[in-house]
Amino acid sequence: MSKDIHIKKGLDIKLKGKAEKATKAASSSSVYAIKPEDFHSIIPKLAVKVGAKVKAGEAIFYNKANADMKFPAPVSGELVDIIRGEKRKILELKISADSTQEFIDFGIKNPKEMNGEEIKAHLLASGCWPFIKQRPYDIIADAAKAPKAIFVSAYASAPLAANYNYVLDGKEKELQAAITALSKLTSGTVHVSVGKKGKSPLEGLNNCTIHNVSGPHPVGNVGTQIAKINPVNKGEVVWTITPQDLVIIGELLLTGKFNSERIIALAGSSVKNPQYLTTKIGASIDSITKGKLENGSIRIISGNVLTGKAQSLKGALSYYDNMVTVIPEGDDYELFGWTAPVFKKISTTRALTFSWLSPNKKYDLNTNTNGEHRAFVVTGQYEEVFPLDIFPMQILKACMYKDLDEMESLGMYEVAPEDFALTEFVCISKQPHQEIIRKGLDVMLKEIG
Structure with missing residues (x-):
């Protein structure tokens, strides 16, 4: 093989605002946050209480179904707040960072031995x-x-x-x-x-x-x-x-140290000088973007534009992300925009759009979906951008009506929500493909395990 x-x-979506290969230290974040929602299907059980002093790498909660699976503090400091939602569900744990970091020593190990x-x-x-x-x-x-x-x-x-x-x-x-x-x-x-x-x-x-x-x-x-x-x-x-x-x-x-430091890309057309920054897991979005954003209505995304999550300046870098993207908010509307030729948007069709004439052009796109949610329309567009040997339309519909046998036979064991980010991008029906797949996977996990 x-x-x-x-x-x-x-489909390569070429956007303006790529990070320049120059790394700087992000502003120091006073508070770091860990969100249990980043760990799908995990029910968290607290290992420490508000006011407790923790070291970097010390477990702050663990998996209710498996107490051996621990989730550590990214920094040393004091657990200052636990944000809860409905039925006291834990949404966020906030740690006020020490000026001098202390680490738990897990011991130096030689994996060969x-x-x-x-x-x-x-x-x-x-x-x-x-x-x-x-x-x-x-x-x-x-x-x-x-x-x-x-x-x-x-x-x-x-x-x-x-x-x-x-x-x-x-x-x-x-x-x-x-x-x-x-x-x-x-x-x-x-x-x-x-x-x-x-x-x-x-x-x-x-x-x-x-x-x-x-x-x-x-x-x-x-x-x-x-x-x-x-x-x-x-x-x-x-x-x-x-x-x-x-x-x-x-x-x-x-x-022997759990060091949550990572280099992330701050990118997007609404960033003044797109660049790489050194920060840590759970750092505040404000510490990453402070003084670096253009004026106007913008959307801040932890992750990339296809799979990331929208955040406010008070939000935090998600656990698995290594980039923050900032693009214009799509809150403006074009009067009769659908009737005129389109030169500033990307489309896989050639109906009124001309992006196919400039394959290397970089675009300044916003978050506007350019249409409303509607029933699935069979166009064949999904198959053009979906490289897996799976029928995307059929598997999406199987997830919606929760047919486990059909989901299995169509290849549900292979996929994750991110695999359907492009089909969601080109979908003229504006269906939330990633959300549909995530719910389908959850049904399978619950019923089949």
């Missing part, structure tokens, strides 16, 4: 286990089920995404330690995908198989790579992890 992965189906069970126990105890996710269901991996393979996508193809070759430069030792550890957790292979163009810090690593990927987005999605390398069948499990989280695991093994 070739180690190269190339796809033709997809450890077996799989020792590595698994160490990752659970240190709070690094939540970085490992699984398919099916796109949830935190079940430590009791061994995966047939582990996948790492070190190539980001999403709009304005952070360049992994840049942000991981100089982290080869941490990456190698983490890959060595992960290789002990599966009887199969650790598959690492890198861009065909450019030099990746992961290319020379041992204990893994390197794949070169090329093509339009979503070639960088780990789901696309899984489908091309080793698809998930019923009864099988694969694990996935992002490169920036590999660095945290590697540093834990080499130093």
Whole structure:
């Protein structure tokens, strides 16, 4: 089997505001927040109370269904607030950071000398286990089920995404330690995908198989790579992890410290000088964007424009994100705009739009959906941007009417919501594809497990 992965189906959305390859330290955040909603299907149980002093890496809550799965504080400081919602559901935990950081010492480990069970126990105890996710269901991996393979996508193809070759430069030792550890957790292979163009810090690593990927987005999605390398069948499990989280695991093994620091991209057409910033998991959005945004009505997104979540300045960087995108808010409307030729928007159709004439043009798009929610219209557009060997329209409808047998037969075990971000983008019916898939996966998780 070739180690190269190339796809033709997809769509590159070229936007203005790509981050320049220059890294600065973000403003110091006084408060860091962890949101349990970032860990889908987890019911949190508190390990500390408001007013408690915690160190970086100390567990602040754990999984109710598995007390061994711990979720650590990204910084040392005082737990100052717990935000609750309906039925006292925990929405957010806020930590006031110390000026001088203290870390729990988990001990220096050599992954070459450890077996799989020792590595698994160490990752659970240190709070690094939540970085490992699984398919099916796109949830935190079940430590009791061994995966047939582990996948790492070190190539980001999403709009304005952070360049992994840049942000991981100089982290080869941490990456190698983490890959060595992960290789002990599966009887199969650790598959690492890198861009065909450019030099990746992961290319020379041992204990893994390197794949070169090329093509339009979503070639960088780990789901696309899984489908091309080793698809998930019923009864099988694969694990996935992002490169920036590999660095945290590697540093834990080499130093004994849980260091939540990461380099993120601040990008988008509403950013004055798009750039890379050094910050930590859970940092306030205000500390990342302060003094860097254009005036006017804007939307701040933790993550990329296709899969990220809208945040306010009082919000926080989501647990798994390595970028913040800022674009104009789509709160303006064009009178009879649908009747005139369109030159400033992207479309996969040629009806009144001319983006196909300038394939390399960069656009300043806003959040306007340019239409209202309506019933599904069969156009064949989804199949043009969906590279998986799955019928996207049919699987979406199966999720909506909750037909488990049909969902299984159509390949539901392979997919995650992010795999349907592009079909949602091109959908003329304005259907929330990612939300539909997430609800379908939740039904399967509850009924089948």
